[in-house]
Amino acid sequence: MEPIKVMVNGLPGNMSAKAAEHILQDSSLKLIPYALTGPEIEATETQIGSEAVRLIRPDERQEMIESIKRSEGMVICVDYTHQSAVNDNAAFYCENALPFVMGTTGGDRTLLMETVQKSDTAAVIAPNMAKQIVAFQAMMEYAAGTFPDVFKGYGLDVKESHQQGKADTSGTAKAMIGYFNRLGIPFTKDQIRMERDPEVQRSEWGIPEAYLGGHGWHTYSLRSEDGTVFFQFTHNVNGRDIYAGGTVDAIHYLAKKIDRGAKARVFTMIDVLKGV
Amino acid sequence: MEPIKVMVNGLPGNMSAKAAEHILQDSSLKLIPYALTGPEIEATETQIGSEAVRLIRPDERQEMIESIKRSEGMVICVDYTHQSAVNDNAAFYCENALPFVMGTTGGDRTLLMETVQKSDTAAVIAPNMAKQIVAFQAMMEYAAGTFPDVFKGYGLDVKESHQQGKADTSGTAKAMIGYFNRLGIPFTKDQIRMERDPEVQRSEWGIPEAYLGGHGWHTYSLRSEDGTVFFQFTHNVNGRDIYAGGTVDAIHYLAKKIDRGAKARVFTMIDVLKGV
Numbered sequence: 001m002e003p004i005k006v007m008v009n010g011l012p013g014n015m016s017a018k019a020a021e022h023i024l025q026d027s028s029l030k031l032i033p034y035a036l037t038g039p040e041i042e043a044t045e046t047q048i049g050s051e052a053v054r055l056i057r058p059d060e061r062q063e064m065i066e067s068i069k070r071s072e073g074m075v076i077c078v079d080y081t082h083q084s085a086v087n088d089n090a091a092f093y094c095e096n097a098l099p100f101v102m103g104t105t106g107g108d109r110t111l112l113m114e115t116v117q118k119s120d121t122a123a124v125i126a127p128n129m130a131k132q133i134v135a136f137q138a139m140m141e142y143a144a145g146t147f148p149d150v151f152k153g154y155g156l157d158v159k160e161s162h163q164q165g166k167a168d169t170s171g172t173a174k175a176m177i178g179y180f181n182r183l184g185i186p187f188t189k190d191q192i193r194m195e196r197d198p199e200v201q202r203s204e205w206g207i208p209e210a211y212l213g214g215h216g217w218h219t220y221s222l223r224s225e226d227g228t229v230f231f232q233f234t235h236n237v238n239g240r241d242i243y244a245g246g247t248v249d250a251i252h253y254l255a256k257k258i259d260r261g262a263k264a265r266v267f268t269m270i271d272v273l274k275g276v
Numbered sequence: 277m278e279p280i281k282v283m284v285n286g287l288p289g290n291m292s293a294k295a296a297e298h299i300l301q302d303s304s305l306k307l308i309p310y311a312l313t314g315p316e317i318e319a320t321e322t323q324i325g326s327e328a329v330r331l332i333r334p335d336e337r338q339e340m341i342e343s344i345k346r347s348e349g350m351v352i353c354v355d356y357t358h359q360s361a362v363n364d365n366a367a368f369y370c371e372n373a374l375p376f377v378m379g380t381t382g383g384d385r386t387l388l389m390e391t392v393q394k395s396d397t398a399a400v401i402a403p404n405m406a407k408q409i410v411a412f413q414a415m416m417e418y419a420a421g422t423f424p425d426v427f428k429g430y431g432l433d434v435k436e437s438h439q440q441g442k443a444d445t446s447g448t449a450k451a452m453i454g455y456f457n458r459l460g461i462p463f464t465k466d467q468i469r470m471e472r473d474p475e476v477q478r479s480e481w482g483i484p485e486a487y488l489g490g491h492g493w494h495t496y497s498l499r500s501e502d503g504t505v506f507f508q509f510t511h512n513v514n515g516r517d518i519y520a521g522g523t524v525d526a527i528h529y530l531a532k533k534i535d536r537g538a539k540a541r542v543f544t545m546i547d548v549l550k551g552v
Contacts (some may be wrong), residue, residue, distance in 0.1 A: 242500070
């Protein structure tokens with residue numbers, strides 16, 4: 001079978017480079033050596049493994065994409081760019097009938113959905129590409145909807161650790177609080193215990209040195225009022241491989257959907273997980 | 277509102293006594309001072325809190341129950357007896373139109389269901405009354421059905437600790453293995469690490485002295501192939517209060533259902549959790 005052609009936009013950024021590396025490792029995918037990048041990028045090329053990737057700036061992108069489509073046929077775009085580029089890039093993909101996987105967060109999300117829904121193409125839009133964490137959140141959502149108040153009377157403790165540069169509280173932890181509230185436990189977002197000190201992360205949490213600069217560790221602990229029952233859920237992510245792995249799965253899913261004629265459709269990571 | 281009258285059968289056994297204590301603490305329930313017991317029990321009375329409960333042996337139960345029904349009206353039975361008594365007791369409850377909560381495990385479960393489904397009464401049949409653990413299993417069942425193979429490539433470690441007297445592997449752990457298999461992780465029941473040594477339980481697990489004789493601790497750890505992602509789920513139960521709490525919830529649920537005319541119906545703990 002012909003490999004699926006993929007263009008990763010946002011290079012030379014961290015997450016886009018990681019996704020590109022995972023794509024290179026998948027023999028059923030072919031990374032095409034072009035990438036849309038921002039107007040502020042001066043380099044004209046970046047290296048991904050042994051591949052030299054030509055960086056395309058906004059002013060030349062229309063001409064270049066037409067040429068790429070002529071030579072490559074269908075190309076799926078992966079977007080790990082910047083929140084300020086989300087809507088403009090989506091419009092560009094849609095105008096050029098390029099199916100895309102949007103891993104960039106921010107921008108006007110309603111407009112983003114509408115852009116796809118009015119287009120002749122389809123997209124996977126996933127602010128969180130970590131499949132297993134998305135699945136765990138879906139389990140919690142299911143429990144909150146199906147068994148409201150089952151943890152009534154329980155106490156909750158939430159702690160999370162991220163690299164020093166992350167100023168805001170974990171979005172995943174905040175979403176989880178919402179589920180725990182529906183499960184019967186009053187708890188507010190400001191009760192989440194945040195850790196951003198690399199010294200504490202290393203000595204008390206045991207986070208490996210190599211990942212002090214990039215990790216997301218979360219632990220939720222629940223104890224019954226009488227103290228006899230204790231639940232604990234932990235999800236610890238080091239680095240970005242989990243997101244790159246999810247990106248690759250999203251590409252495969254989207255390719256299959258396009259192959260079956262999907263148009264004007266937005267898919268989520270839940271759809272990718274379900275695989276239908 | 278008139279309290280719901282409850283008769284706890286299986287006294288003076290451990291779990292039945294614990295359930296009876298919880299019933300005494302609930303002002304909307306009234307423990308009636310009678311209990312069906314086995315033919316081997318010589319005592320004619322047992323003490324639950326400040327209540328003296330008259331023990332009824334099989335040869336006198338038909339006569340006694342008719343008298344109790346005349347004086348008390350509707351009575352819900354709670355059964356924490358013995359696996360050898362499950363089917364005979366269920367037949368007795370059904371013949372006498374006594375709604376019941378069956379917490380006893382074992383016996384012929386198919387026959388048990390059929391007995392209720394042919395009767396004029398209804399029952400909650402729940403081999404596990406621990407609501408929160410049942411909810412967690414339902415979450416796992418949901419994930420296994422909705423996101424098959426989402427943990428493909430992950431390694432799994434399962435450890436459980438129970439009181440020294442428990443010879444077999446935890447039934448909950450075995451059920452969980454089935455979910456993890458469907459989530460993509462090959463793992464067999466004999467890979468579950470069982471701990472039954474009170475010394476290790478105290479020193480390594482940190483299980484409180486008071487609960488060495490009665491606890492169920494479980495931890496499931498999942499690690500991705502590349503080692504960058506780690507999930508852990510723990511549920512630790514000390515003593516039997518969680519089961520007694522669930523029994524009380526099941527009584528309330530069943531009373532409501534009977535009030536609305538339920539007949540020939542078997543409910544599960546999942547129904548109790550959903551509350552509908």
